[in-house]
Amino acid sequence: MPLTLLKYGLPGDHVPTRDIPPTPDLKRSYDVAIIGGGGHGLAAAHYLSKYHGIRNVAVLEKGYLAGGNTARNTTTIRSNYITNQSIRFYKEAVSLYESMSHELNFNVMFSQRGQLTLAHSDSTLRSFHLRAEMGRHNGTRISVVDQQQVRELCPHLNMDMGGQHEVVGGLWHEDGGTARHDAVAWGYAAQASGRGVEIHQRTEVQGFDIAGDRVAAIRTNRGTIRVGQVIQAAGGLNEQVARMAGIELPIRCFPLQAMVTQPLKPFLNTLVSSANLHTYLVQSSRGEIVIGGGSDPYQLAATRSTLDLKEQLAHGAVQLFPFLHNVKLLRQWAGITDMTPDYTPIMGASPLKNYWLDCGWGTWGFKATPVAGKYMAETVARERVADILQPFSLKRFETISLINEMGATAASH
Ligand SMILES: Cc1cc2nc3c(=O)[nH]c(=O)nc-3n(C[C@H](O)[C@H](O)[C@H](O)COP(=O)(O)OP(=O)(O)OC[C@H]3O[C@@H](n4cnc5c(N)ncnc54)[C@H](O)[C@@H]3O)c2cc1C
Structure with missing residues (x-):
């Protein structure tokens, strides 16, 4: 055992600080x-x-x-909602994240890298125009982008030109980001x-x-x-x-699952999501690809994960980034979400x-x-x-x- 470990570890004068005290009596x-x-x-x-x-x-x-x-x-932070009430509320959430590390004197690793929601059809693109209008009306940074702009924002994305999941454009939300939960x-x-x-x-x-x-x-x-x-x-x-x-x-409670891959070299500098594929991806600061999707389609108050959902998320992820096909998954997990109508x-x-x-x-x-x-x-x-x-x-x-x-x-x- 290194002597310095004994020298500094055993005496009581190098006690680590605790962020929160132990649980007291009630x-x-x-x-x-x-x-x-x-x-x-x-x-x-x-x-x-x-x-x-x-x-x-x-x-x-x-x-x-x-x-x-x-x-x-999976720590998506954004304010690109549809209604005035929500946009106003989540816009303030984003701005509080911008100053949170300072507020808490704690590095929450807020990374405001923008969120790109993909459109695979003209009708989706039309609905994005409405969301962009609502967002801009409420002062958020949001715009509809075309195929070329999607390519520039996300150079490694499979545009699937002429295919079933062709990317025809997207909704670009510059305020979007992530933080360490x-x-x-x-x-x-x-x-x-x-x-x-x-x-x-x-x-x-x-x-x-x-x-x-x-x-x-x-x-x-x-x-x-x-x-x-x-x-x-x-x-x-x-x-x-x-x-x-x-x-x-x-x-009512529904399980929501997510999973994460082994770390990769940085290639994804935005949050990307596709409602058609029920999949979204974000690359963590460690290089892992965090992959999530929609809730499980049945009520359950349990945190087990399923092969079925893993296959669905893998399908979506590989469709968007085919080179992920042989990447190893590290973990899969679930939470119980309290859904309102x-x-x-x-x-x-x-x-x-x-x-x-x-x-x-x-x-x-x-x-x-x-x-x-x-x-x-x-x-x-x-x-x-x-x-x-x-x-x-x-x-x-x-x-x-x-x-x-x-x-x-x-x-x-
Ligand atoms: C897989 C997954 C991905 C998600 N992705 C995102 C995302 O990207 N962006 C986003 O904004 N949101 C996301 N969410 C939703 C988000 O995680 C939750 O909405 C949020 O964390 C809720 O925080 P909370 O403090 O209200 O609840 P929680 O963090 O669940 O805290 C509630 C606490 O209450 C405790 N509790 C319950 N019952 C009792 C009791 N009887 N007595 C004492 N304590 C009790 C629980 O133990 C728990 O610790 C995701 C959720 C899941 C599961």
């Missing part, structure tokens, strides 16, 4: 309890403690920090816990004590706590957690006065981590739903004010 009460220690719950904790001075906060996480969908997503979660966790927020891992919410129209206490596997206010950000288990509080959500999240008030919802994030919620955290914190601090969140209320399903983003979500997330 206190008897908290001003705010956040259910779910994923990106959304942790971001809300950060904003509550930094911008609203609310620090008597417990984040209750049944597993380990950010081990839910935050750990499983674990860095985002750990950055928020480190900031929040540095200001006194308690992060309780292995702490499962198992029930609620309701008094009138309020949650009085939360029952966990480690004891019961009294709470002033509650934020629910439980990812794939949002429907179940809400039901424990007596709230029925229009959410209009492919849009549910944020804000619930039937219980002190219980706030941050759910229905389905296959698209990583990009929203900072903006949801920011405005959920504002909502709780002021006990009034922030203006930007108003369109995303649970009530929209009663008033038939749905925000249909199915076309913008498909296989792009």
Whole structure:
């Protein structure tokens, strides 16, 4: 064994710093309890403690920090949605990513390399013109590009001229990018816990004590706590957690899978997606090709992956980049996504006065981590739903004010 390892490793004066302290005992009460220690719950904790001075906060996480969908997503960040409400919301998300490393004093490796959505038919191209108009109207960087421009943006792409999947153009979204998912979660966790927020891992919410129209206490596997206010950000288990509080959500769970190849030399400098092929690809900073697609077509609350989906994604990836045909796959995984009927999240008030919802994030919620955290914190601090969140209320399903983003979500997330 090297002597320097003994010399510096054994004495106690070179103790590594910890980004978050070990899980403490639960206190008897908290001003705010956040259910779910994923990106959304942790971001809300950060904003509550930094911008609203609310620090008597417990984040209750049944597993380990950010081990839910935050750990499983493919990190597409973009604002090229269809409706005004969504574009405005996700545009702010992108701008918060642009300054996130500075905000968190933590390198989240935000890489704004643009997203290219491929059109394989003239009708798709026509719908892209609408999206580009909507995006530009709301101030995002987005345009329809022709075949030649697609070639320039993505020189290694198989254009399949004259073939079944000929690329006839695309939707180019310069604001699109990616970030390290674990860095985002750990950055928020480190900031929040540095200001006194308690992060309780292995702490499962198992029930609620309701008094009138309020949650009085939360029952966990480690004891019961009294709470002033509650934020629910439980990812794939949002429907179940809400039901424990007596709230029925229009959410159903579907598995979403992804996979990653061995590292390759850099060849892909944009995010590329094809709704026709139900496939999108991005090259990670390590050179791996991350490949994802649409949700599994059946409800299931499980994180197993399937050969069927792997074959489908491999088909799409090789169609777009034929030289990937002999590349090795390293991993395949799945998350449980909490899907809403209009492919849009549910944020804000619930039937219980002190219980706030941050759910229905389905296959698209990583990009929203900072903006949801920011405005959920504002909502709780002021006990009034922030203006930007108003369109995303649970009530929209009663008033038939749905925000249909199915076309913008498909296989792009
Ligand atoms: C394969 C895949 C690819 C994706 N790709 C993208 C993408 O490219 N771009 C994008 O924007 N989004 C993407 N998403 C979606 C994105 O991952 C999620 O929308 C986002 O991570 C949701 O964050 P969250 O913090 O709300 O949930 P999570 O990260 O799931 O955190 C919720 C936490 O709540 C905890 N919890 C649940 N029940 C309880 C309980 N009873 N008590 C205590 N804790 C509980 C869970 O353990 C979990 O850690 C993808 C998802 C998957 C699965």
